[in-house]
Amino acid sequence: MKLWLLPFWALAFASLAVARPLLIEGGAALPFYTGSVGLSGDDLFAVVRSNGTVAGDQYAYSANHYHRNGAGQWQLVRAFPTEIAPFNNRFAVVMNSTIAAVAMPGGLRIYERTSAGWAESALDVSPRPLGQSLALHGNTLLATEGGCAARALELNRAANGHWTLTATLPVATGTCVTGLDLDTNAAIIGSQIDFAHASSLRIFERAGSNSWTIASTFAPRSDETVLYTFGRAVALHDDLALASGSDHGAYVYRRGASGWAQAGFFSNPDRAEWDADDAIEINDDYVLRTAGSFNRLTGAVYLYRQRADHGFAHLATMVGARDLGPSNKAIIDGQRVIALTGDFGIEPVEFNLPASFDVPALVQDDFESGAASQWTPLAGSQFAIVSNGTTHVYRQSSLVGDAAAVHSADLINQSIGADIRLNAVSGNDRWVGLMTRYIDESNYYYVTLRDTNRVVLKRMLNGVFTEIISVPIDVAPGHTFHLNLESSGTHQAVDIDGQRVIRTFDSTLAHGRTGLRMYKAAADFDNVVVSPGPVGNLIWADRETLGGNWSIGSRQFSQGSTAGDARLTSGVPSEDQVVQASITVNSFASSGSPWVGLIARYQDGGNYYYVTARKTNELSLRKLTDGAISVLGTVPLTVSPNAPFVLRLEAIQDRLRVYVNDVLRIERSGADIVTGKVGVVTYRAAASFDQYSAVEP
Secondary structure, X not given: OOEOOOOHHHHOOOOEOOOOOEEEEEOEEOOOOEEEEEEEOOEEEEEEEOXXXXXXXXXXXXXXXXXXXXXXXXXXXXXXXXXXXXXXXXXXXXXXXXXXXXXXXXXXXXXXXXXXXXEEOOEOOOOOOOOOOEEEEOOEEEEEOOOOOOEEEEEEEOOOOOEEEXXXXXXXXXXXXXXXXXXOOEEEEEEEOOXXXXXXXXEXXXXXXXXXXXXXXXXXXXXXXXXXXXXXXXXXXXXXXXXOOOOOXXXXXXXXXXXXXXXXXXXXXXXXXXXXXXXXXXXOOOEEEEEEEOOOOEEEEEEEEEOOOOOEEEEEEEEEOOOOOOOOOEEEEOOEEEEEEOOOOOEEEEEEOOOOOOOOOOEEEOOOOOOOOOEEEOOOOOEEEEEEOOEEEEEEOOOOOEEEEEEEEEEOOEEEEEEEEEEEEOOOOOEEEXXXXXXXXXXXXXXXXXXXXXXXXXXXXXXXXXXXXXXXXXXXXXOEEEEEEEEEOOEEEEEEOOEEEEEEEOOOOOOEEEEEEEXXXXXXXXXXXXXXXXXXXXXXXXXXEEOOOEEEOOOOEEEOOOOOEEEEEEEEEEOOEEEEEEEEEEEEOOOOOOEEEEEEEEEEOOEEEEEEEEOOOEEEEEEEEOOEEEEEEEEEOOOOOOOOEEEEEEEEOOEEEEEEOOEEEEEEEOOOOOOEEEEEEEEOEEXXXXXXXXXXX
């Protein structure tokens, strides 16, 4: 099959629970632009810039207080006196119920709530700290001085009501503060020299009313490829501290009886290649992080809840409508999140968290039961479950006109994937495909594989169809395609054989059912998976290698040693996963039983599923349990050096499926390793893995 892929530029612009997160899209726009906000209940402070210059390249900036009224509208209560300065989007703001600290062009301003409203307090520090980084806890404030800040300043209110300097917290010599946070008796500060050098992280603990000691100092791992991301975003709450990283996600630190120590990593479940935390917050109820999303190719807000076992349950992912993903900051107070969206991160939107984060369960149908009770065929369709070699398929044999079968679940966010084989057509420009958000015969989205060698995403609205995007592709009758259509929020995406070919936005239809559909075409459908979306990426998160000689690119890996075991794993632990690669054996060892393969549900070196393509010309699906090998299925397969083939391994609910060149070769049920990571693996074989794809469907 030949496939034309959209280039990237054309498309774009620690342990987690396996439960699927709720997607929350859009948010209500706030009536101003700002680069930073402080939030407490129904009150908000923001530094707002004038729409135009006041003189030359100078703008007017004011610290504005907004209040949210009973109708949910944010209204300006007071604009404090303006200051004039050149363009700047990043004036820091922090606040709680009684204090708001605002970094203005001329320096830090502190406001306090009084019976008459918010009023500015006196600050007995000269010159005023510029406060590019701020943290507030109770009545104590941490602020940076300005420029390359070599220390953080602790400020407290004196008996006369004035704010004064009470202590300083120094960072490593020659570095500048990049991020900080404050708790009752601890503080965390990240610092760096420049983008080319490793950052440093210090955790301080209070040693008296106005004194601090350095409790722990941390550095990034030696294999981090983007050194400057370490510690640029930090958060601290009770015995938990988080610091941004790159390759493995955020660093997790915990305080035990012997002090602070690293306790793992905290990767995003849909991590983008360029991902790094832009903001992190921790409170009594939630952990909030902003970072890149592969599926949306933009920023997102990720919401978690810490579990009793010190893991993190991923509750929700918040994204702006269309491409307006949060750019650099999000804050949370109670059940309200304010995120900054847009190309410059200055468009604030409000998300209100739901009472429940439950999402519908994924369902799949491999038609092995002989029943299709989840599907309602359209009148005139000729669907039947038939035997097809070693498996069963849902076959539609009519060539007369429209044919369809609709799934029973009505969903808002949804993804449907299926193995589809076009058997025959009547006429020209005939097609087979999938539907989402089907309401009735006059309203739905659908993607079509057409015998005119195109894949086309369309919308049917009130009986009128509109072509949204068309991409060329070889559509050969008799070839099996793995097609996936996703409608998550306004995001519409199409994947073919593990590669994204269409990505766009359309908000016309908000909910409905998924379905199978064709026009004057006969086709087989198998292994249909309907999930509540969105599709999650497992490619870049927390990559680890063991053994071998690896060369690692974005989606291309090569392993050059034939000496023994070598494996590469990635992704956060998930239950449902599909991993695929085009594999070329470069050389086999002359002795032993060499092989190459893929891994699913990897828990540790002794527990996972894997499929092997072996020098002995066998394809074998296997399981490791505490290091003991179980052979689950073996079929013949010619495996020759320098002859690439596409291998795919699916682990969905209790089903395991193995495909070679998009043809199902092994199928098993009863999988009891329920979660883990994905990866590639070799034994006494040097190999290349190209077009690597790994997703949570």
